[in-house]
Amino acid sequence: MIPSARISAAIEVLGTVLAERRPAADVLKDWGRAHRFAGSGDRAALSSLVYDTLRHRASAGWIMGATEGEESPRALLLGMLRRGRGLEVDAIAALCDGGRFAPEPLSEEERAHLVAASLDDAPAHVRGDYPQWLDAALAAVFGEARVAEGEALAERAPLDLRVNTLKGALDKALPQLSHLSPSVGEWSPLALRLELEADGKAPPLTVEPAYIKGLVEIQDEGSQLAAILAAPPRGGQVLDLCAGGGGKTLALAALMDGVGQLYAYDDDLRRLAPIHERVQRAGAHNVQVRSPKGRGPGRVDVLKDLESRMDLVLVDAPCTGTGTWRRNPDAKWRMRPGALAERVKEQVEILDEAARFVKPGGRLAYITCSLLDAENVDQIRAFTARHPAFRAIPPAEAVLALGERGIALREASLERPEGLLLTPRRTRTDGFFIALLVREA
Numbered sequence: 001m002i003p004s005a006r007i008s009a010a011i012e013v014l015g016t017v018l019a020e021r022r023p024a025a026d027v028l029k030d031w032g033r034a035h036r037f038a039g040s041g042d043r044a045a046l047s048s049l050v051y052d053t054l055r056h057r058a059s060a061g062w063i064m065g066a067t068e069g070e071e072s073p074r075a076l077l078l079g080m081l082r083r084g085r086g087l088e089v090d091a092i093a094a095l096c097d098g099g100r101f102a103p104e105p106l107s108e109e110e111r112a113h114l115v116a117a118s119l120d121d122a123p124a125h126v127r128g129d130y131p132q133w134l135d136a137a138l139a140a141v142f143g144e145a146r147v148a149e150g151e152a153l154a155e156r157a158p159l160d161l162r163v164n165t166l167k168g169a170l171d172k173a174l175p176q177l178s179h180l181s182p183s184v185g186e187w188s189p190l191a192l193r194l195e196l197e198a199d200g201k202a203p204p205l206t207v208e209p210a211y212i213k214g215l216v217e218i219q220d221e222g223s224q225l226a227a228i229l230a231a232p233p234r235g236g237q238v239l240d241l242c243a244g245g246g247g248k249t250l251a252l253a254a255l256m257d258g259v260g261q262l263y264a265y266d267d268d269l270r271r272l273a274p275i276h277e278r279v280q281r282a283g284a285h286n287v288q289v290r291s292p293k294g295r296g297p298g299r300v301d302v303l304k305d306l307e308s309r310m311d312l313v314l315v316d317a318p319c320t321g322t323g324t325w326r327r328n329p330d331a332k333w334r335m336r337p338g339a340l341a342e343r344v345k346e347q348v349e350i351l352d353e354a355a356r357f358v359k360p361g362g363r364l365a366y367i368t369c370s371l372l373d374a375e376n377v378d379q380i381r382a383f384t385a386r387h388p389a390f391r392a393i394p395p396a397e398a399v400l401a402l403g404e405r406g407i408a409l410r411e412a413s414l415e416r417p418e419g420l421l422l423t424p425r426r427t428r429t430d431g432f433f434i435a436l437l438v439r440e441a
């Protein structure tokens with residue numbers, strides 16, 4: 001496909017995403033099925049045009065003079081080419097030449113908007129490219145810096161890997177991946193970072209022998225840090241209560257050197273499904289997966305025997321995912337206040353559930369990939385009020401699990417007495433909130 005045909009296709013896909021409120025990934029998949037002639041380069045270029053537009057949706061619409069909520073997919077895409085990709089007006093006009101597969105030529109009005117491309121009078125949520133209804137909540141956390149935080153959340157995310165020390169050390173993995181030019185992690189001693197290609201495509205990691213053999217796993221550096229700061233004791237008893245596909249489970253197993261017992265549970269059997277194969281590939285022999293049995297009042301308590309026995313319970317809670325907007329840019333526009341209220345309620349229930357497994361002297365790690373106080377510090381405050389036996393461990397103490405790098409991490413993060421908040425702008429990771437609590441009695 002010629003570049004202008006890709007622009008036309010991106011406008012079409014965006015139109016469906018916006019009109020039908022469907023996830024961009026699904027619409028892109030449908031488009032691929034209906035256009036089998038398109039090669040992998042075309043598909044990659046198309047999806048990065050669509051995702052980049054969603055990343056910059058508010059600012060792209062604003063510079064094109066569109067009314068919020070009523071922007072045409074064409075206006076958004078043109079605005080993104082100017083603001084997100086920094087193309088000059090003539091370069092955009094050359095892509096829109098009205099040729100056979102190209103978009104219509106630019107109107108005088110479009111040209112004028114693209115020349116001015118001004119965000120000077122734009123409100124914070126437009127400059128920061130996030131939904132207006134979240135402005136007050138983000139202001140409560142970041143104040144004036146919410147615009148810069150939003151801008152960083154509108155960037156593309158790199159592909160982070162974690163070296164699985166059950167299979168080998170960093171110096172074994174590095175030479176095996178040298179053709180992908182990885183850089184070593186800024187904070188996690190286990191992290192390798194691969195930058196995306198110019199078209200936004202990630203390197204095809206899953207065909208690499210190092211990946212196939214389990215020497216490296218795909219895991220954002222922030223997620224790795226959450227597991228490291230949770231500090232699972234080698235030889236201890238650990239429960240990963242919201243294990244999902246096992247991202248944190250595998251990191252915990254490696255940090256325990258495969259010694260002790262790690263139980264992985266999730267109340268959604270489908271989400272838990274990939275964990276079995278991943279545990280095998282990683283060689284994580286101390287993981288015992290506990291699958292949910294039954295539904296509703298008939299549900300069997302498959303964790304009953306773990307009550308008051310755990311040295312560490314990890315709660316990687318279901319959340320709004322506001323910290324992962326770099327990777328899921330369409331999710332930020334689909335999110336609704338009702339969903340936030342629902343997640344908050346689930347988090348309360350899961351934290352209360354988690355408490356029963358922690359032994360006296362044991363710890364509870366609460367993690368979200370959200371930036372919002374309602375899901376983070378407010379949850380910890382409310383939990384310690386409901387459960388006076390638990391006390392929040394000060395972040396200054398928690399970061400010691402990372403050695404010297406912990407001091408720098410603490411300075412870079414947003415520190416609250418209840419926990420640390422990592423953000424793309426501050427730590428160049430996904431957004432993560434990490435809180436540790438100890439059960440004193």
Ligand SMILES: C[S@@+](CC[C@H](N)C(=O)[O-])C[C@H]1O[C@@H](n2cnc3c(N)ncnc32)[C@H](O)[C@@H]1O
Pocket residue numbers: 241242243244245246247248249265266267268271316317318319346350
């Ligand atoms: C953030 S995801 C977990 C991601 C996973 N830990 C990882 O690192 O790949 C949150 C998980 O919590 C699970 N969940 C939601 N409610 C739960 C509950 N009451 N008990 C256990 N798991 C629950 C969801 O099914 C979801 O898989």
